[in-house]
Amino acid sequence: MAINNNSFSTNTNIQFGSNELGDFWLNATQCSIPGISFSPPEIDGRTGKMFTLPADNVVFSDLVITVLLDREWEMYDIIYNTFLDMIDIENGTFKQKKFDMWLQVKDGTGKDIKKFDFYGARLMDVGEFDLDSRDVDDSNIEIILTFRFDTMDFNNLGKMRIAEREN
Numbered sequence: 001m002a003i004n005n006n007s008f009s010t011n012t013n014i015q016f017g018s019n020e021l022g023d024f025w026l027n028a029t030q031c032s033i034p035g036i037s038f039s040p041p042e043i044d045g046r047t048g049k050m051f052t053l054p055a056d057n058v059v060f061s062d063l064v065i066t067v068l069l070d071r072e073w074e075m076y077d078i079i080y081n082t083f084l085d086m087i088d089i090e091n092g093t094f095k096q097k098k099f100d101m102w103l104q105v106k107d108g109t110g111k112d113i114k115k116f117d118f119y120g121a122r123l124m125d126v127g128e129f130d131l132d133s134r135d136v137d138d139s140n141i142e143i144i145l146t147f148r149f150d151t152m153d154f155n156n157l158g159k160m161r162i163a164e165r166e167n
Contacts, residue, residue, distance in 0.1 A: 021082055
């Protein structure tokens with residue numbers, strides 16, 4: 001997937017957003033789909049051998065998304081106004097937003113491949129980015145966003161499974 005310019009309107013095959021944040025969505029240049037770790041508990045047996053039981057919980061790694069900073073800095077304004085306005089410097093308070101978000105992956109023709117839904121998401125990190133006086137007009141400057149979430153689903157499989165159990 002090639003990026004030809006750094007205009008705000010540059011489309012990619014990875015889009016993400018949240019309807020809960022006022023129809024917020026952005027294009028991404030890269031993302032790391034979270035890993036899933038199962039945590040089986042171990043118990044001590046009388047013989048000194050540890051017995052591994054079936055997993056009783058799931059741990060998701062963070063969702064990491066890279067976005068392209070556009071020439072007009074509209075991307076940074078959106079990120080700042082959407083997420084960083086929760087910091088109240090005057091009162092010394094910090095109220096982190098929790099929201100549901102989605103990530104859509106498409107192929108080269110624009111056809112949907114997978115859609116991931118993340119529930120109870122929180123922005124954990126807005127990565128630093130470097131500016132250089134030698135940058136040219138088409139220099140690609142990227143910002144890395146890290147999200148943590150409670151649970152995830154893809155292609156609404158979880159919702160379909162719940163509906164099947166209820167019927």
